[in-house]
Amino acid sequence: MSANEKLLDVDHVTVSFHIGSFLAGGQLVAVNDVTFALYADKPEIYSIAGESGSGKTTLANVLLHDLEPTEGKVTFEGRDLSTLKSRRDSMQFMAKVQPVFQNPFETFSPLRRVEEYLVETAMQFGRAKNRRDAAKVADEALHQVGLSLAEVSRRYPHELSGGQIQRVSVARALIPNPRLILADEPVSMVDASLRMAIVNLFKKLRDEQKVSVIYITHDLATAYYISDRIAIMLRGVVVESGPVENVLGNPLHPYTQLLQESVPKPAATEREQWAQHIELGSTEVREYGRLGCKYAGRCPHVMDVCKTKVPPEQEVEGRTIRCFLYNDGAMPETASPVQTGNLETA
């Protein structure tokens, strides 16, 4: 393995959906020219954060090869995902890139014991030839998440707590020995008190198993805590990305500044804090349809150019940013932290 070899290469990926009626509809660009890479010799936790309806799950579906991008391409271990056609190729890819979903109760059938599910996964991905070996593989995976087969084997999903079942779903994802775990809102249905335990698992997997994790979340508090790098997504566009200590420690994009100010302290008020953004859903399609910066309608620093031109990606102070305030990499004199509660939705 050579240095800087890419594990995952996301190259100018765009996904457009046709929305509205057949005749009166338009295009919604749910993922808009997204580029980033993860490196084979440097496992890391890469977070994708942003409010509801920003294209995070759509991007995740492209990375899992469940959805073909409209433009651009995704390469995993040097192979363009659009060339994965046979079942064998798909299985090999799926073994290496495993999802963890928001609702573990949807991942597991309520009618089957947890053990059967794990054993079957081990057999399906060729980790074991018989049930006995598969049970061993399942037990090892469960130990990675602080459980054991003895604890969960006879149980049905509803007989486990939310925190336990989500740990089982991480264990299930580990069974094929993946290089990348793609976790879409894995803790949003777990009590705040248990979230840290789950996200700490990702850290442990990165450090001990050298597994990379793409962590998709609304929850900037946990993202700040576990990420190496973070991308802030708004209406399909990555507006700011880079090392988490730069992007969240010293946000430059007015949208990141707004999000960062609403990071809950204490954590209990998190939902309410986020609700103010989520309620902006009515503006969602309108923001997607904006010509220039998707944040122009809410940004306290908006300038004329923001309404008509797409801000290009630029490197500023150790991160990549799309914002005209930092045009040509120059720091603006007017950039002051965004005041929250000033959400203009024009």
Ligand SMILES: Nc1ncnc2c1ncn2[C@@H]1O[C@H](COP(=O)(O)OP(=O)(O)OP(=O)(O)O)[C@@H](O)[C@H]1O
């Ligand atoms: N199949 C589809 N057809 C049309 N529009 C879609 C489709 N899938 C997603 N969208 C739209 O694309 C946008 C992005 O949706 P997506 O689910 O990717 O957002 P998200 O960031 O994951 O949101 P959340 O945080 O609520 O999970 C939304 O406006 C959504 O309505």
Ligand SMILES: [Mg+2]
């Ligand atoms: Mg989503």
